[in-house]
Amino acid sequence: MTGNVSEANKGQITVLYFASLGDRLGVEQECLTISQPSTVDMLKLQLAERGELWREIIGDGSTRCAINHRLANASDAICDRDEIAFFPPVTGG
């Protein structure tokens, strides 16, 4: 054990931003390092640290989150190699 303990507690995730979220935040996809264990709420806090715009958009009550293609709740766990998506209410059909 030569100082790899901190790496073991980190994960790499992909985060996608759809529709107006992607446009307003100026990013559609990124890779992120998270501390583990993590949750949707914790990820939102991490993203909110980027500034007012991120706080407002990611924190908005209407913003949805999915983990690996399934809708997620605030307390759902996020793990290494997960794919996370943030998006506004859908408007298909």
Added chain:
Amino acid sequence: MRFAIVMKSLFSHRLPADKAHAVISIQQQDFDVAEEYQALLRPSVTGAVVTFVGCVRDFADSEKTLFLQHYPGMTENVLVQINNEAHQRWPLIASKIIHRVGALHIDEQIVFVGVSSAHRQAAFDACKFIIDTLKTQAPFWKKEGRQWVEAKSSDQDAADAWLKN
């Protein structure tokens, strides 16, 4: 060969919805309603077919392109779930959901929902259930010119109404 095709069409209505012909399609290209109608028929058992088409109406932005974004992977899953739920709630023979993505223009077709059953009540209800639910759950987003469309509360009300039944 003809025998095999006839046997397949006679018995395919007994397959679970997600194992029958491609019941869900997300595609850029246009669809042919007449062709889709024919594909919903099963000899001797189909009594009713109901189809719905959603089209692009004019909108305010001067840039007259409607862009439809979706979430590859998740959108298909959600449509399959909605289709399966329709088959669980109503005695359907066949169903098909087609949703176009990419750049569309005014008067173009966007979405097709078709269902067939022995009797009309199930076909009407299932068709409406599918489109009402798709509009509030399926990960698609419309951009009218430069403006992303906002979700409507009336769409959520229509979807919620199916929860009480």
